[in-house]
Amino acid sequence: MFCSVTGAVVTGVEGKTVKVETDVSDGLPVFEMVGLLSPEVRESKERVRSALKNMGISVPPKRITINLSPAAIRKEGTQFDLPIAVGILCAIGIINVENAKEYLFAGELSLNGDVEGICGILPIVDAAYKNGFKKCIIPAKNINEGRIADGIDVIGADNIAQVIAIVNDNSFYVEKNKEETGRNTILYDFSDVCGQESVIRAALIAVCGMHHLLMIGTPGSGKSMIASRMPYILPEPAREELVEITKIYSVSGKLDTDGLVKARPFRSPHHTATTLSLVGGGRRPRCGEVSLAHKGILFLDELAEFKGETIDALRQPMEEKKVTITRMDGNCTFPADFMLVAASNPCKCGYYPDRNKCKCNESDVRRYLSRISGPIVDRIDICVNSPAVKASDMGKQGTYNSADMRRIVEKVKKIQENRFKDSDIDFNSQMNPGHIKNMACMTEGAERILNDCYEKMSLTARSYFKIIKVARTIADMEDSDNIEEKHIAEAVGYRLDKNIL
The missing domain is CATH 3.40.50.300 (P-loop containing nucleotide triphosphate hydrolases)
Structure with missing residues (x-):
């Protein structure tokens, strides 16, 4: 029997969904995995086999083929253990296939069937949401991180038995995190x-x-x-x-x-x-x-x-x-x-x-x-x-x-x-020349001082604009709409003499 469930891979700090296709058919009892896999993904077949056995789940002695698609993306990480196990359980009739299609799965399996925590859960859950999934099953150890994402139900599971129950019954309880955002408490004044x-x-x-x-x-x-x-x-x-x-x-x-x-x-x-x-x-x-x-x-x-x-x-x-x-x-x-x-x-x-x-x-x-x-x-x-x-x-x-x-x-x-x-942009330091032209107005005296310094100090174009950005910040600190002579003078004083380098 063939079935397909969804997992994810992390590239940089972004997640990408991966189709985990499973086929269980008659033939010699072998376990094959394809799809541009890293060593830890290839090793997952041993973890999955032992986890299912130790959870009391009997896998028939048939030919099992797993394909992780698209094949052009290199698959890395142990997060594929859970979707591979779910794919096999769907193919042998233990998990409802149609229900499983509604979820994205991610998690590492221990040999006794527990679902272990992994790195990169937030990008994975975010990828699930962006690809239209409404539900995601992840390790219970990562639940606080997973529930940071908005717009998707994130369910934590401790072991494979819980995953089977959640998917088949299609019932679960989701509690959002109580977040406290802000800044560091002052420890050093x-x-x-x-x-x-x-x-x-x-x-x-x-x-x-x-x-x-x-x-x-x-x-x-x-x-x-x-x-x-x-x-x-x-x-x-x-x-x-x-x-x-x-x-x-x-x-x-x-x-x-x-x-x-x-x-x-x-x-x-x-x-x-x-x-x-x-x-x-x-x-x-x-x-x-x-x-x-x-x-x-x-x-x-x-x-x-x-x-x-x-x-x-x-x-x-x-x-x-x-x-x-x-x-x-x-x-x-x-x-x-x-x-x-x-x-x-x-x-x-x-x-x-x-x-x-x-x-x-x-x-x-x-x-x-x-x-x-x-x-x-x-x-x-x-x-x-x-x-x-x-x-x-x-x-x-x-x-x-x-x-x-x-x-x-x-x-x-x-x-x-x-x-x-x-x-x-958010800060003065991020302004480009276009922003500076429209948002960093200088008085005539300030512009004259800046141009004189540019010539006498042999400044670069980058230094010229950086002086304006710093002067804009100094002016903001003093609630000044325009950059004045004193603001430019102070900003120029913060340029390091290139002759000592």
Whole structure:
């Protein structure tokens, strides 16, 4: 007997439905599987055979052929165990075939017949909904994640016996998750930072417009301390953004059992991280840190200590907000819309320009900072110096506190929401030249200052527009409709002198 049920495969962070065709016919008792299968999918026949046997289900000694279609898509993952088992049960008359066609199935089987949790449930359920399915059976262990999706009934099953009962009786109970979206509770407050008002202001501007930030300063000046507090003032994410983040963490196997991610991510890889771990890839493409930081912050401490090729690999993700990995059997794309926050010492010893401590000569300093390539610096919106903290500032309460900074960020976010309500962007940092022309009006004096700086500082076209974007954010912070001279002047001050690179 022939029957067909539906499963799914995950490519990148998106799910694609797969037809699992089963034929049980007379012939030698063999179990064949075809359809461009990975090793773990081929191994599923052993798991399925043992699971059915240990659940007390007798499979007749006949020829069993499984085809996973379309054959052009490589099938990876253990989520095909459940649809394969259901297909066999339909073919031998244990499960109602017509009822089974109404469901999408996904889950790994243990040898005793239990349905085990898998990675990538949210993209799979989302694919089921987009392809017209109203019901989906997944592992009970993934139920909180699966029920994030809207418009589809998601049923959790602990074992094959439950799956049989659910499909045959076509009765089940679905309870939606009680979701709490929002932001991180403030654990580290900016009021703890002594001095460094100029650096904290730069960090505030960066968060308001989601601009890339580079802090250069001596060891112990508070660069990492400031970066670690930035996640707590990030703008509150929309539910759609949290769903995107959850999909990424789901396919990466980094999602906990609570379901929807609650806040924007903060990722801080070590400077020994490889290019592969940072941008993603591998024989079987996986997300890198740039994707795990999607809609949040990617903090690179000791930026100059990263390998040059690793830093340069950030060029494309910083511009395109995504990573596309190409392999012979297809391409997959991972989102990578992150805010880069980086910190670096000014030289190898870290104390330049204090000649009482620094033993590096000018060429040593230039050589050290040249590890950060010019094209990367050109893509960074705000560069700020973090000097050593003065003794008079030690122990003093900071001028800034995270609660007040949050309010400023939310105010600027609302201004940007109103500005970009008819476009496909959310923040000033995402403006293209067309947006800038229509939404970043400058006074004559501001435009004159910008043009003078462009000529005298030999700025690139990218730097020119980045100055305008930062100035637009500064103007928003001050409730100014137009970009004024002081806004441009401050934004120009955040450009790093290319002559030191």
